[in-house]
């Protein structure tokens with residue numbers, strides 16, 4: 340079905356707004372329309388606290404990551420004072436980007452166009468041949484800072500200077516996950532997957548268990564059916580949805596594979612027998628299981644293109660073990676296989692919803708969070724009724 344001219348009028352989405360078992364799925368154009376995507380950039384990505392990776396990516400002073408996020412080139416860099424900052428990746432002279440996308444380390448940031456140089460804290464240090472320019476004040480020509488805050492070793496950037504602080508976005512999530520000790524975990528591996536699907540398709544997949552018996556029937560389904568004792572959706576107190584799955588052993592290993600001992604601080608708690616898996620809006624999946632944690636960071640690149648970054652987190656003491664790489668390989672195997680299974684499913688769904696014959700469907704009771712996520716998106720992007 341073609342997208343209507345008044346794309347953001349609430350009447351086109353009334354059936355998505357109904358209770359789960361009466362509701363329809365989002366219209367197909369929500370996953371394909373450039374105008375819908377552009378509205379998400381403006382109303383979601385440019386307003387939210389966006390998850391942009393882990394502090395271990397910039398472990399030492401001078402370490403940086405340059406990337407584009409929601410169309411904005413930016414730099415995340417650790418200063419000589421140890422503080423991690425974010426800046427717009429744009430020279431104050433005539434606007435060139437300063438660092439090419441990727442990661443590295445530098446002592447100063449030097450513009451590749453006319454060699455203006457900036458300190459790691461964004462201060463303009465040198466601007467050759469500018470001494471005759473009237474009223475030019477170097478102190479007023481530093482890099483433009485972006486809001487960056489951290490929680491549990493994760494880096495968040497917000498492009499909206501009027502938005503409340505990160506703590507308000509996260510609500511009660513840090514307390515709920517405190518016993519996992521995320522801040523004492525190391526980022527052991529980071530793996531990038533490029534997907535040919537809309538970001539919502541992958542996010543919806545990440546937060547429903549309905550597909551596990553089909554998509555993962557040869558992998559985690561065996562594990563889930565044998566050991567899973569329960570699966571609950573818990574009430575969120577911030578910008579996220581969250582499930583708790585009760586089961587024995589690690590959710591991050593295939594059946595029969597060996598791994599690390601449980602996280603000590605979980606002993607005796609309900610969390611010691613299960614996995615918390617929040618989806619932090621807009622698009623970061625996090626899973627905390629009994630021996631490790633992992634995240635799926637989504638970077639929207641267009642209506643039907645999304646970059647997925649998988650981050651593997653283990654308690655620091657595990658990473659110091661001589662057998663760390665050998666055991667960690669079992670976890671990487673499980674993640675790589677299941678992520679590929681989910682990407683294949685997501686790319687198939689994208690091809691289907693891009694068809695002129697695509698129509699809205701109905702939800703199973705197994706898909707409450709797909710419905711929640713879709714309604715959260717509508718809350719952000721629709722015009723007021």
Ligand code: FES
Pocket residue numbers: 430431432433434435450451452453454455
């Ligand atoms: S644009 Fe950077 S020095 Fe000219």
Ligand SMILES: [Fe+2]
Pocket residue numbers: 544545550551554555677681
């Ligand atoms: Fe899956």
